[in-house]
Amino acid sequence: MKSVIISIIMFLFLILIHEFGHFIIAKKSGIRVNEFAIGMGPKIFSKQKGETLYSVNLFPIGGYCAMEGEDSESDDERSFDKAPAYKRFFTILAGPLTNLIFAGLIFAFVSFNTGTASTSIGNFTKNSPIEAQGFKVNDEIVEIDGNKINNFNDISKNLENYYQKHGKNDKISLKVKRDNKYIEKNVKVKFENKRPLLGFIPKNKDVGFFESIKIGFKEVGSMIVLMINVLKSLFTGKLGFSALSGPVGVVKEMGRQANLGIMNLLFFLGYISVNLGFFNLLPIPALDGSKIFTSLFEMITKKTVNKKIEEKFTIGGFVLLLGLILLVTIKDLISLF
Numbered sequence: 602m603k604s605v606i607i608s609i610i611m612f613l614f615l616i617l618i619h620e621f622g623h624f625i626i627a628k629k630s631g632i633r634v635n636e637f638a639i640g641m642g643p644k645i646f647s648k649q650k651g652e653t654l655y656s657v658n659l660f661p662i663g664g665y666c667a668m669e670g671e672d673s674e675s676d677d678e679r680s681f682d683k684a685p686a687y688k689r690f691f692t693i694l695a696g697p698l699t700n701l702i703f704a705g706l707i708f709a710f711v712s713f714n715t716g717t718a719s720t721s722i723g724n725f726t727k728n729s730p731i732e733a734q735g736f737k738v739n740d741e742i743v744e745i746d747g748n749k750i751n752n753f754n755d756i757s758k759n760l761e762n763y764y765q766k767h768g769k770n771d772k773i774s775l776k777v778k779r780d781n782k783y784i785e786k787n788v789k790v791k792f793e794n795k796r797p798l799l800g801f802i803p804k805n806k807d808v809g810f811f812e813s814i815k816i817g818f819k820e821v822g823s824m825i826v827l828m829i830n831v832l833k834s835l836f837t838g839k840l841g842f843s844a845l846s847g848p849v850g851v852v853k854e855m856g857r858q859a860n861l862g863i864m865n866l867l868f869f870l871g872y873i874s875v876n877l878g879f880f881n882l883l884p885i886p887a888l889d890g891s892k893i894f895t896s897l898f899e900m901i902t903k904k905t906v907n908k909k910i911e912e913k914f915t916i917g918g919f920v921l922l923l924g925l926i927l928l929v930t931i932k933d934l935i936s937l938f
Contacts, residue, residue, distance in 0.1 A: 605856060607855070607856070607859055607866075608851070608855035608856055608859070609661045611855060611866075611870050612661070612851065612855070612873070613639055613640070613661050613664070615700065615703075615870070615873060615874050615877055616639060616663060616664040616877075617639055617664065618699050618700065618703055618874075619664070619696045619697070619699060619700050619877060619878075619881070620637065620638075620639070620664045620665060620666045620696065621666075621699065622695035622696040622697075622698060622699030622700075623666040623668075623692060623693065623695055623696045624637050624666045625695070626691055626692045626695040627666065627668055627681075627692045630684060630688040630691070630692055631679055631684070631688075632668050632669070632679060632680070632681050632684050632688065632692060633652060633668065633669040633670075633677060633679040633680060633681075634652070634653045634666060634667065634668055634669075635652070635653065635654065635667045635668065635669055636653065636654040636655075636656060636665070636666075636667040637653055637654070637655050637656070637665075637666050637667075638654075638655075638656045638657070638658055638664055638665050638666075638667070639656075639657050639658065639664040640657055640658030640659060640660055640661050640662070640663070640664060641658050641659075641660045641662050641663050641664075641665075642658050642659045642660040643658065643659045644656045644657070644658055644659075645657055645658065645659050666696075668680075668681040668692075669681060670682040670683060671892075672912065672915060673908075673912065674908055682908065686896045686897075686899040686900040687896075687900055689892065689896040690893060690896035690897055690900060693889050693892045693893050693896065694889070694893055696878075696881060696889050697877070697878040697879070697881040697882050697889055697890075698878065699878075700874045700875070700877045700878030700881070701821055701874070701875060701878040701879075703871075703874050704817075704820075704821050704824075704871040704872070704874035704875045704878065705814075705817045705818040705820070705821045705871075706817060707817070707867055707868070707870060707871035707874065708816065708817035708818075708820040708821065708868065708871050709813045709814045709816065709817025709818070710813070710817070710867065711817075711864050711867055711868050711871070712808055712813045712816045712817060712820075713808060713809075713810060713813035714864065715805065715864050716805035716806050716807045716808060717753070717805065717806060717808050717813075717816055718753035718803040718804075718805060718806075719741075719753065719803055719804045719805065719806040720741055720742045720743070720750050720751075720752065720753055720755075720756065720803065721739060721740065721741045721742070721803065721804040722736065722737070722738050722739060722740045722741075722742070722777075722801045722802075722803070722804065723738065723801070723802050723803055723804035723805070724738060724801065724802040725738075725800060725801050725802070726798075726800045726801060726802065728791070728800065729799070729800030729801060730788060730789055730790055730791050730798075730799065730800050731775065731788055731799045731800055731801060732800065732801070734786060734788050734789075735786070736775075736777060736786075736788075736801075737779065739779070739804070740777040740778070740779050740784075741777055741778040741779075742756060742775065742776070742777050743776050743777060743778050743783070744774070744775075744776035744785075745759040745760065745763070745773065745774065745775055745776075746759055746762075746763050746773055746774050747774060753803055754823065756799070757796075760773070760790065760797040760798075760799070761796070761797060763797075764790075764797045769792055769797075770789070772787040772788055772789050773787065773788060773790065774786075774787055774788075775787075775788045775799070820871075821871075821875055824872065824875045824879075825875065825879055828875075828876070828879050828880075851873060854869065855869060855870075855873075885918055885922070886914040886915045886916075886917060886918025886919070887915050887916075887918035887919035887921075887922055888918070888922070891911075891914070891915070891918065895911060
């Protein structure tokens with residue numbers, strides 16, 4: 602129960618910073634904000650301050666920054682729809698961008714405190730193929746298939762690239778540095794969930810402050826690339842519906858990560874923040890991406906998008922998203938039993 606409460610609080614915090622991104626830029630842009638809310642449904646707390654109502658709602662499944670004229674026409678001169686296109690663009694972009702920046706800082710904090718994976722062997726996993734083939738702890742992997750290895754991520758990239766073109770039983774060239782000497786062997790890897798693995802745990806290396814910042818935001822970039830590939834796989838049928846996870850699945854995984862330690866939990870929090878930021882950038886009606894797209898369209902063409910048509914698309918998109926969330930939630934609930 603404790604882990605569930607922690608998970609809900611952390612999830613709401615991500616919603617809070619997302620909506621705060623919209624809120625602060627809207628205020629700076631002179632756009633009227635009617636309500637800033639965390640949670641959905643009936644209000645359990647609210648306070649009017651100036652023109653904005655601040656509220657906490659019963660159901661911890663989202664939040665919103667309700668701007669005047671955002672989803673319907675308004676005569677208010679400070680309404681969202683009357684603001685210049687560039688102000689609308691940056692106001693909407695600020696939400697997902699805040700999530701991505703926050704994730705980068707979280708990853709930087711984790712790497713600064715725990716170090717980052719090096720290219721040296723720290724230990725071997727059970728039934729490690731490279732341990733069986735004579736490799737040792739402290740060996741530094743310098744080349745795979747003739748390609749130079751600069752960081753830990755290069756190892757998995759080179760393995761996956763090689764086995765996309767070759768059979769599972771084919772051996773791959775692995776070159777390591779040991780006691781200032783180079784050793785090269787053709788090795789056979791093992792596969793888990795269709796992924797080629799050498800079977801080792803990397804040694805961690807300490808990183809400085811500025812390097813940790815670089816690592817943090819590079820991790821955000823890597824995750825975005827991964828999510829793009831996941832979307833491609835979903836559309837091409839390589840991944841099925843079972844690969845998706847909703848709020849229940851996220852809370853369950855957060856609880857599991859909390860039991861593994863604070864750094865694991867923080868890293869997962871960063872991962873969810875990247876997800877929230879990335880998917881809100883997609884040009885899907887009812888998500889931030891659709892308004893970013895229409896604002897950008899108006900900035901480039903100087904033409905106004907028909908508000909009534911946009912409203913219909915937004916309602917349709919909202920219904921579809923709600924249906925998808927419901928289906929994924931049912932799937933997650935079934936998996937609990």
